[in-house]
Amino acid sequence: MNATITDKEFEQFKSLIYEQVGITLDAPKKTLLTQRLGKRLRDLELSSYQAYYDRVTGKGGGEELTQLVDLISTNKTDFFREPVHFDFLREEVLPHVEATRTLRIWSSASSSGEEPYTIAMTLNDAIRDRSQWDIKILASDISTRILAKAASGVYDDERVMQLPQDVVRRHFLRGKGEQAGKLKVRKHLSELIAFRRVNLMAPAFPIKTPLDVIFCRNVMIYFDRPTQETLVGKFYRYLRPGGYLFIGHSESLQWVEHQFDYIKPTIYQKPFD
Ligand SMILES: C[S@@+](CC[C@H](N)C(=O)[O-])C[C@H]1O[C@@H](n2cnc3c(N)ncnc32)[C@H](O)[C@@H]1O
Structure with a gap:
């Protein structure tokens, strides 16, 4: 019918x-x-x-x-999507946390996981003595189906093969037998990430330590201005002073009331006290 x-x-x-x-x-x-x-x-x-x-x-x-x-919900995403944020993470964020060697990052609409795994790849490749660092990446989404996919860390060959060969070799394992044609993210990346269901509409988030960076990319575009304003206000509270908010390339906080400093398109910083 x-x-x-x-x-x-x-x-x-x-x-x-x-x-x-x-x-x-x-x-x-x-x-x-x-x-x-x-x-x-x-x-x-x-x-x-x-x-x-x-x-x-x-x-x-x-x-x-x-x-x-x-x-x-639309789950479109990619590894190294909008690379400006990963370059910024490596070149601007990392040098400023060298002293404490502690990093807390939230991928707040992580979809099938390409975004948090790209964060993990970026950090892994930029940090020499990773065992000396305390790094935690929270990856969350509202969709339990897509979160399960993300947590599995398994991707079809053609998605991963768009990455440079040396990146694939370092960070993925090739599937055999029934898993032929698929690649799985290696443990040194997945162990940095915790996957949880979080609805961005919730009044509070399950985060205790102030964050260094929040990725909220390509989801705010579906929200109206009051919803964006409330969300950006909540993000502000969960960031440490000097922490960053990254948004999607077609999103802007131009019409949203907020307390962030504008750094460059799609990158905002919570001012130091
Ligand atoms: C287009 S994907 C963006 C993926 C990734 N951030 C990127 O830029 O490649 C949007 C994601 O937002 C999630 N989403 C939509 N509404 C949400 C909400 N209220 N709370 C948390 N996630 C939500 C969807 O399930 C979807 O996986």
Whole structure:
């Protein structure tokens, strides 16, 4: 059966998604929502979007809400995407933490893991005596499905093969047998990273130590200005003075009220006290 979504149903999902995930669905997204949810309706043998909405918002609907988020979120990412941030990390951030040899970094919308693993590769290759350093990378996302993929550290050959050969050799293991055609991130990278589900809409985050850098790239673009403002305010609180916020190349804090110093496009710094 092929249910069609009514305007009322679309508005209901729109409000629910905005409240729970912060993502603003405008009218052109109606087709997308219908396509992605349509399959879920069929899998669950539900005859209308209203029935699905009731399931998601009803008692015990939390699990299904996670599925819904998985269906609507865009997970596009890449290794070394927007390399300016990794260069900045190596050239500007690292020299300033040499004294303490401690680094706390949060990849706050980590998708399938390419971003936190790229952070780990950058640090690993830039630091000589890594055993003397205390490095922790928190990688989080709202989607449990994509987080599980990230935590597995397994990628198809063609994604990894775009990297220089020496990088692949240093940081990946080639799959054999059933895993042929796949590569797995080596332990010296994965042991730096903790994967957790974090919803950026939560009033507080599970972070105790002030952070040196927060990556929040290519997710704020889906949030409206008040949501961005609240989020950027929360990030400010979790950074140490002098810590950095990196955002995506098509994002800007120009119209958002905030207390950060602008360093260069997509890079902001919390002022020193
Ligand atoms: C396009 S990916 C960005 C990946 C990576 N940061 C990059 O720039 O390559 C956006 C990610 O944001 C996540 N996301 C969307 N809404 C979120 C929320 N409210 N809290 C946490 N993550 C969210 C999605 O699940 C998705 O994996």
